[in-house]
Amino acid sequence: MAKDGEKGQWKEFIWNPRTREFLGRTASSWGLILLFYLVFYIFLAGLFALTMYVMLQTLDDHKPTWQDRLATPGMVIRPKATETFEIVYATQDTESWDLYTQILDNFLSPYNDTTQALRNDHCTPDKYFLQEDSGEVKNNPKRSCQFNRTILEQCSGVSDRYYGYREGKPCIIIKLNRVIGMLPGNNGQAPYVTCGAKREDTDKIGQLAYFPPNGTFNLMYYPYYGKKAQVNYSQPLVAVKFLNITLNEDVNIECKINANNIPTGSERDKFAGRVSFKLRINSDKA
Ligand SMILES: *[C@@H]1O[C@H](CO)[C@@H](O)[C@H](O)[C@H]1NC(C)=O
Ligand SMILES: *[C@@H]1O[C@H](CO)[C@@H](O)[C@H](O)[C@H]1NC(C)=O
Ligand SMILES: *[C@@H]1O[C@H](CO)[C@@H](O)[C@H](O)[C@H]1NC(C)=O
Ligand SMILES: *[C@@H]1O[C@H](CO)[C@@H](O)[C@H](O)[C@H]1NC(C)=O
Ligand SMILES: *[C@@H]1O[C@H](CO)[C@@H](O)[C@H](O)[C@H]1NC(C)=O
Numbered sequence: 001m002a003k004d005g006e007k008g009q010w011k012e013f014i015w016n017p018r019t020r021e022f023l024g025r026t027a028s029s030w031g032l033i034l035l036f037y038l039v040f041y042i043f044l045a046g047l048f049a050l051t052m053y054v055m056l057q058t059l060d061d062h063k064p065t066w067q068d069r070l071a072t073p074g075m076v077i078r079p080k081a082t083e084t085f086e087i088v089y090a091t092q093d094t095e096s097w098d099l100y101t102q103i104l105d106n107f108l109s110p111y112n113d114t115t116q117a118l119r120n121d122h123c124t125p126d127k128y129f130l131q132e133d134s135g136e137v138k139n140n141p142k143r144s145c146q147f148n149r150t151i152l153e154q155c156s157g158v159s160d161r162y163y164g165y166r167e168g169k170p171c172i173i174i175k176l177n178r179v180i181g182m183l184p185g186n187n188g189q190a191p192y193v194t195c196g197a198k199r200e201d202t203d204k205i206g207q208l209a210y211f212p213p214n215g216t217f218n219l220m221y222y223p224y225y226g227k228k229a230q231v232n233y234s235q236p237l238v239a240v241k242f243l244n245i246t247l248n249e250d251v252n253i254e255c256k257i258n259a260n261n262i263p264t265g266s267e268r269d270k271f272a273g274r275v276s277f278k279l280r281i282n283s284d285k286a
Contacts, residue, residue, distance in 0.1 A: 073176045073177040073178070073179045073182065073257075073272070073273065074176075074177045074272060074273075074275075075174055075175070075176055075177070075193075075255065075256070075257060075273060075274060075275040076174070076175055076177065076275060077172050077173065077174055077255070077275055077277055078103060078104060078107045078172070078173040078174075078175070079099070079100040079101075079103035079104055079107075079172075079173075080103070084278075085275065085276060085277035085278065086277065086278045086280075087100065087170065087172070087277065087278070087279050087280070088278070088279075088280040088281075088282075089165065089280075089281060089282070090281070090282040090283070090284060091165075091166060091167070091168045091281060091282070091283060092283070092284050094166075097162075097165040097166070097170075100163075100165055100170070101157075101161070101162050101163055101165055104157055104163050104171070104173065105157060107173065108149050108152075108156070108157055108173075110234065111147055111148065111149040111234060111237070112149055113148045113149055113150055116146040116147060116148050116149075116234065117146065119144070119232040119234075120143070120144045120145055120146040120147075120232055120234060121143045121144065121145055121146065122145075122146055123145035123146070123220040124220060125218050125219075125220050126188065126190070126218065126219055126220065127188070127219055127220060128183060128219050128220070128222055128223060129143075129145055129220045129221070129222070129223075130223070131143065131225065140228075140229050141229060141230070141231055142225050142229050142230045143230075143232075144230050144231075144232045144233040144234060145218075145220045145221055145234075146234070147221065147234045147235075147236050147237065151211065151212050152171075152173070152211045152212070152237065152239045153211045153239075154171070154209070154211065154241060155171035155173065155211050155239030155240075155241055156211075156239075164241055164242075168245070168247060168281050168283070169241060169242055169243055169244075169245075170241070170242055170279070170281070171239050171240065171241045171242075172239070172240050172242075172255075172277075172279075173237050173238070173239050173240075174193055174237065174238045174239070174240065174255055174275065175235050175236075175237050175238075176191075176217060176235070176236075176257060178224050178233075178235060179224065180223070180224055180225065180226045181223050181224070181225070182222060182223060182224065183222055183223050184217065184219075184222060184257075184259040185219055185222075185259050186259065188219070189259075190216040190217060190218055190219050190259075191216065191217050191257050191258060191259030192210075192214050192215045192216040192217070192238075192257075192258050192259075193210065193215035193216075193217075193238045193240070193255055193256070193257055193258070194215065194255065194256060194258055195208060195240050195253055195254065195255040195256075196253070196254060196255075197251055197252065197253055197254075198252040198253070198254060198276075200252075201249075201250075201251045201252050201253075203246070204245065204246035204249055204251045205242070205245060205246075205251055205253065206242060206243055206244030206245045206246065207243040207244050208240055208241065208242060208243065209240070209241040209243055210238060210239070210240055210241075211238070211239040211240075211241070212238070215238045215240070216238070217236045217238065217257075218236060221234075221235070221236040240255065242279065245279065245281060247281050247282065247283045248280075248281075248282055248283055249280065250278055250279075250280045251278070251279050251280065252276065252277075252278055253276065253277055253278070253279055254274060254275070254276045255274065255275050255276075256273055256274035256275075257273045257274070
């Protein structure tokens with residue numbers, strides 16, 4: 001009996017024919033609740049859409065709205081085989097340096113002269129390649145300058161396909177990370193790379209050769225306008241060849257960018273504008 005009563009109460013709660021209430025509310029009460037939520041959510045959606053619309057109006061597809069003005073570009077080297085900046089191999093052991101030359105082959109393939117001739121312009125060297133927008137009129141897409149692989153001469157992989165690794169005179173390629181709008185250099189003086197050994201290794205580094213001459217990043221590759229505006233941009237490169245490095249010893253090397261208006265190793269970021277790595281060439285497999 002008690003059971004029946006409980007069942008009856010439940011049934012009545014779900015649908016009470018006397019008061020015509022469903023789950024304890026009348027149809028009009030339910031209607032009002034649904035209406036309230038409907039209006040509420042439409043209002044929220046509208047507010048969201050309006051905010052997004054206003055935000056998007058202020059954005060420019062072709063350049064970032066917010067960028068760290070003081071950004072100092074980082075430098076990276078190739079080949080970089082592992083997480084650490086270490087290049088260790090034995091000249092006698094082909095397999096120990098094969099990976100390095102492969103990495104350089106892949107890295108340099110977009111710089112093939114034929115590819116560059118197809119994609120990019122022959123620019124006037126030693127001056128910025130400015131392609132500013134005039135007011136609201138966007139000057140897009142922007143052209144980019146050719147950086148031919150053969151500029152790297154002995155480090156181009158064209159004349160010496162092993163980049164000197166086989167003779168123990170390896171090439172390292174350095175690039176500067178892209179910073180939109182950066183105009184490096186000063187008074188027509190292009191930024192250039194210099195490499196040196198850490199103090200205790202000074203006697204071991206030997207003579208260096210830079211390609212292009214003096215290790216410069218030509219001014220014509222700047223400014224960079226961003227991936228969307230300048231689709232075919234090829235970052236300029238500098239190659240360093242170690243001509244007489246001491247074998248069978250670790251040599252710690254640091255390369256840095258020299259440009260009056262790029263502060264290196266500032267308080268904020270001591271890796272900015274410089275890169276360190278270890279080079280060790282063994283003369284035998286052991
Ligand atoms: C670039 O040139 C090298 C030979 O110098 C060739 O092996 C490679 O396939 C070329 N890459 C492209 C993308 O054309
Ligand atoms: C790059 O190489 C191509 C093909 O050899 C040549 O036409 C072009 O003038 C070269 N560009 C530069 C900047 O040297
Ligand atoms: C980018 O390169 C392609 C060929 O790969 C070329 O057709 C196009 O005109 C280039 N665009 C610009 C903006 O330089
Ligand atoms: C390299 O630097 C030296 C000395 O600063 C200068 O005389 C020479 O013209 C430069 N060479 C090139 C190709 O820029
Ligand atoms: C290479 O370096 C060694 C010392 O590490 C030196 O004795 C030798 O003269 C150098 N050779 C050349 C060609 O500079």
